[in-house]
Amino acid sequence: MHALSFLWCFSYLAFFRTCHWFGLEEPSAPSNAVQLLLTLKLVGVAGEVVETENLKAAIDSTECTDINTRLKLKYKGIDYSCYRLVTYSFCYIGAFTGPYFTCRTFQDMVHNNDATKLPLWSDLKRRLQPLPVCGALFFFLTWLVSIETAREERFYEETSVFYRYGYLFLLFLRFRVRFYSAWILAECMAVAAGLGGYPSRAENRPGAGPTNLKVLDEAEDGGHDFETVRNILPVEIELSSSVSASIKHWNILVQWWLVVNVYKNIPTRNKLLRSIILMIISAFWHGVHPGWYATFLSAPFLLLAEDSMNRGLKHKLKSRRLCAIYDTISCFLGMRFFEYFVVGAFFLQYNEIYHFWKSLYFYGHILLIAIIFIGQILILSTGKVERPHKS
The missing domain is CATH 1.10.287 (Helix Hairpins)
Incomplete structure (x- = not known):
């Protein structure tokens, strides 16, 4: 079925x-x-x-x-x-924007006779904290930059490559704060309706809901939370020191759906191949335009580059200061890669994507290939290196 x-x-x-x-x-x-x-x-x-x-x-x-x-x-x-x-x-909740929620989560909301006891306002205040900054930035950047301007031929004729770098930076920032604002408000709609409110002691996870089911049978009241409908963590995305962490905190519930319904059912153990198949399906879900595939198919290779450098370089760093420097550089480069490859989602058609990337001399592709190559060389130069344990 x-x-x-x-x-x-x-x-x-x-x-x-x-x-x-x-x-x-x-x-x-x-x-x-x-x-x-x-x-x-x-x-x-x-x-x-x-x-x-x-x-x-x-x-x-x-x-x-x-x-x-x-x-x-x-x-x-x-x-x-x-x-x-x-x-x-x-159900009207998230019908246009998400968050995605399971039928069981919906069922629990409908049959919850104690919704008035849920800490709605305290949770809403925490979620709304980034909204003023995100909203103000979105309206300002919407006035300042637009994708339509970048489609005009004179944009390439009258601007320098450094101007185009800066323009892409602002376009990607507008893209991020737009979704931050929309998803924060969508989460608040779900919380206000009492959707996804479970006892905190049940160790609730986005999408999955309660993971410690035994405490649900207990009468003790340890407070409630709405982590089940958590879809975005703007601060964590902006300050993440790795590509994988940034991706993890973006559109969390759709990612959870993809893992449960797609990734776990792909009949191969090769992680890179599974990631590529997953990204193809994710791109198809977003749309049929070529740009979605150009953007989403970059993700497995970004993760491969990060993994290669972690195993080949970061794994060898002994001092905390060097690790902090490495993380800072990783955070900076990660965002630059994201803004470069999201060009596919901006323009959608291959000719426009190619034109924009060409105007930037394909720096994202060249740098990504170089990092993967350097990482693999560093791994081979020291023999077999164990992968760092995940926290």
Whole structure:
């Protein structure tokens, strides 16, 4: 069921995006946004149905006494029906912007009789803290720079390469604060509705919800949080010392969906190949334009470059000062790579992307290849080096 739902929903998404090729009216941007979220929900809910049936079968067939299995069924299983499917799919919360949430999270919100006890205002205040800065920057940068200006031929004829570097920096900053603002407000909408509020002691995770199910059976009140609907961490993205950390804190819930519904089901153990397949599917979900693939397919190679340098260089650094310098440089270069490769998402068409990258002398591609090469040389020069343990 899960695989069939995935094939059907993504096949329909392909038709939805290309229907104007067959003489139909091209869907509007808002309807496209709704369709994006519907695709995630309908594939995800199929996985939840399968998991619920598997848990029921495990309990019924073996007279299971395993408390963990029974807890999973109690707190992760769903009561599904046509009515539930429709109300979950078209719930107004995040219909245009996200955050993505599971059917079980929706079910818990609907049946929560103690919503008034949830710490809504304290959570909302924390989430809204970056909004004034992000909002002000977005409106200022919208007035200052635009992608349409960068499409004009005179932009390339009348500006220097350093001006174009600076213009790209501002375009990417506008891109980031735009999504920061939108997703912060989307999260606040979910929190205000009581969506994703669980006891803090349940060790809630974005998308997954409670991970320590035993405490849900306990009557003790240790406070609540809304980490289940956490989709963006602007400060962590801006200050992350690694590419992987920045990516991890961006659009968290869609990434969680991709891992659960796609990455874990890819039939290969090669991490680079799995990442490439994952990025192709992610790009297709965003749209059919070539630019999405140009942007998303850069991510596996950015992670490869970072991994190579960590194993070949950072792993050998002994002093904290050198590690701090390395992290600072890594943070700076990471953002420069992001702003270079996001050009694909800005322009979408290959001719415009190529024109812009050419005007910057393809510095991102050249530097990325050089870093991967240097990292691999450093690894080989010292023999086999163990990967650093992940915290």
